[in-house]
Amino acid sequence: MNATPTPPPAPGAERPVADGAVRVGVLVPLSPPGWVEAGRNVFAGAELAVRDVNEAGGIGGRPLELVVRDTAADPERATAAVAELAGLGVAGVVGEYHSVVARAAAAEADALGVPFLCSSAVLDGLTEKPTEWVARLAPAQSYGWRIYADALLDAGHRRVAVAVEPSVYWASGTRLLRDHLAPRGGTVVELDARALGPAALCDALVEHGATALLLLVGFPEPAVSIVRAVRRDPRLAEVTVGAPAGQPEFAEWAALLGGEGAGVPFLRYLPERLTPLGERVEAALRTRLAGAPSFVAYEGYDAVLVLADVLRTHGVDRAAVAAAWARVATPGTRGTVRFSRPDGSGVWQWAWPPVRVEERDPERPDRFRVVRGV
Incomplete structure (x- = not known):
């Protein structure tokens, strides 16, 4: 019997924050016209990563907490969400599936000095100008x-x-x-x-x-x-x-x-074979999603994993996080994530995650x- 998928919490209705918790925002489309299935996959991966990070001791002994915001594929809503999350004191923001929405989120993150690790959007021009505040896991379009x-x-x-x-x-x-x-x-x-x-x-x-x-x-x-x-x-x-x-x-x-x-x-955006971590994550995601996870679920997991790695190593100060993108070397579900600045890129980019053209048999x-x- 399939398990019932774990629903995300209602945006804006967070649980009480654990004492001393490190908060991280996550942007996902959880209502139409956003692609809800993609959003739930990103969120499932992010939520699982938070569980794993906390079971491994959190951030220097402090628990990691997600603050989820539904973008509904609306750039203005994403902009407002980043501003709200900044006011809530998050150490950084991860997520977003829709490219145009991610571009709006990246612009606001750059303007406010909030680290943003984009998990899944691929539009090349994620920002209008080069920025140190934004990094991306998904390959450029x-x-x-x-x-x-x-x-x-x-x-x-x-x-x-x-x-x-x-x-x-x-x-x-x-x-x-x-x-x-x-x-x-x-x-x-x-x-x-x-x-x-x-x-x-x-x-x-x-x-x-x-x-x-x-x-x-x-x-x-x-x-x-x-x-x-x-x-x-x-x-x-x-x-x-x-x-x-x-x-x-x-x-x-x-x-x-x-x-x-x-x-x-x-x-x-999957390799021929997942890493050992990826295989374990796949099994856990199947339970959470009551079915096979999509590649964006791994992107959600890796985004939180990478940001948590930076927070543990370089501290929770936002400027310190942004300054650390170049030093990332985090073993993820699909390979070791490292960021660079490819020619023409205005953001820190994993160059490159695995890419395959596939089809249903x-x-x-x-x-x-x-x-x-x-």
């Missing part, structure tokens, strides 16, 4: 999406269509794909998912002769309707549907699409198979 573009080329795709909605994140992804494919003989055709319904999108794919359609749209809709339409159109039997942003990773994708959701390649949609790994 330009790194991961180029790997994805190479997987498309390896599979013989030279004419790629993207179903796209307005978003800084989707626009950035489209540009990255076009810039990487064009010198290699590939083209990218943009299809406006707001103006074209699923049937019209199918007609456009036939008209343009695209061999792959990438979903740069919201989930569950219109992504689910588009997948169903393409899968059921006999003219498009040979067209590959892809989702570089990772939607097929989550259980909700499989529940809504079943076999039609298999064979959709996506970016997954058509023979076993509950399992994943690797398309390309780095």
Whole structure:
């Protein structure tokens, strides 16, 4: 029998703070229009890491406490949350899944001098200017999406269509794909998912002769309707549907699409094999989530683990934390986390976490198979 997932505490309704506790804020989307399943995975990982840190003695004998704030995929809400957390005296902030929201949180953290370790957002321009206050675990979009573009080329795709909605994140992804494919003989055709319904999108794919359609749209809709339409159109039997942003990773994708959701390649930030710590964390997360954890759950765990390591080693002063990013060497669930400043990066970056292109196996949609790994 599956265990019932542990629900996060209601934001703003914290338990009484333990005497002398070190508080850390966590930003996660826990209500629509945010991707709630992703938020719960990030939070489950963060909460488990806090338990493990405290069982190992906490921060110099002081317990670590999480203060959770629901961003609901709203940049303004994230900005307000960072300001509130700063006022509550947190030593740092971790989390956030949505890139545009994380960018707003990073800007406020930089302005207020609060260390922010972004767990899961990938937008390259996480900050408008270089900052010492922000670090990131997830790979930059330009790194991961180029790997994805190479997987498309390896599979013989030279004419790629993207179903796209307005978003800084989707626009950035489209540009990255076009810039990487064009010198290699590939083209990218943009299809406006707001103006074209699923049937019209199918007609456009036939008209343009695209061999792959990438979903740069919201989930569950219109992504689910588009997948169903393409899968059921006999003219498009040979067209590959892809989702570089990772939607097929989550259980909700499989529940809504079943076999039609298999064979959709996506970016997954996991190694071929988890570290021994990662294997233990995986087992614990399965209990908390009543199912297989997504890669963002490991990102949530590692974010808290890294910040706790810094707090133990360098103290809880915020400036001391920010000054310590360059000296991080924390064994995590997917490898040892170290930060650097890659060319063009305005933040401290783990360069690079493991990246693989995977898809759900058509023979076993509950399992994943690797398309390309780095």
